Amino acid sequence: xxxxxxxxxxxxxxxxxxxxxxxxxxxxxxxxxxxxxxxxxxxxxxxxxxxxxxxxxxxxxxxxxxxxxxxxxxxxxxxxxxxxxxxxxx
Numbered sequence: 001x002x003x004x005x006x007x008x009x010x011x012x013x014x015x016x017x018x019x020x021x022x023x024x025x026x027x028x029x030x031x032x033x034x035x036x037x038x039x040x041x042x043x044x045x046x047x048x049x050x051x052x053x054x055x056x057x058x059x060x061x062x063x064x065x066x067x068x069x070x071x072x073x074x075x076x077x078x079x080x081x082x083x084x085x086x087x088x089x090x
Contacts, residue, residue, distance in 0.1 A: 001066060024056025026070040063088055 008018040028049025036042050056068040068088070074080050 021066060022057050022060030023067045024053040024058070024060065024069075025067065025073050026050075026053040026056060027073040027076050028052070059088075 004019065004021065011018060026049050028047060030045045030047035030049050032043065032045050034041060034043045052070060056070060060066060060068050069085075074085070077083070
């Protein structure tokens with residue numbers, strides 16, 4: 001996010017609009033698959049964890065924030081109090 005802020009400052013200096021992003025983060029197992037050939041290769045991931053992260057990303061618009069993490073991810077942090085955060089819908 002710090003790098004995005006710096007990038008947007010550069011854009012503002014050129015009279016360009018800011019780039020905004022939303023990020024959803026969830027912790028869990030997934031399956032990674034790579035298919036293709038030498039000329040074309042493609043990778044994808046599938047799992048409930050991926051779907052939850054995608055739904056969180058979509059909710060960043062509703063909550064007007066850049067990052068939403070799941071409770072599972074928060075619980076996996078060594079020191080959750082080290083990060084500014086709040087619970088949504090409370």
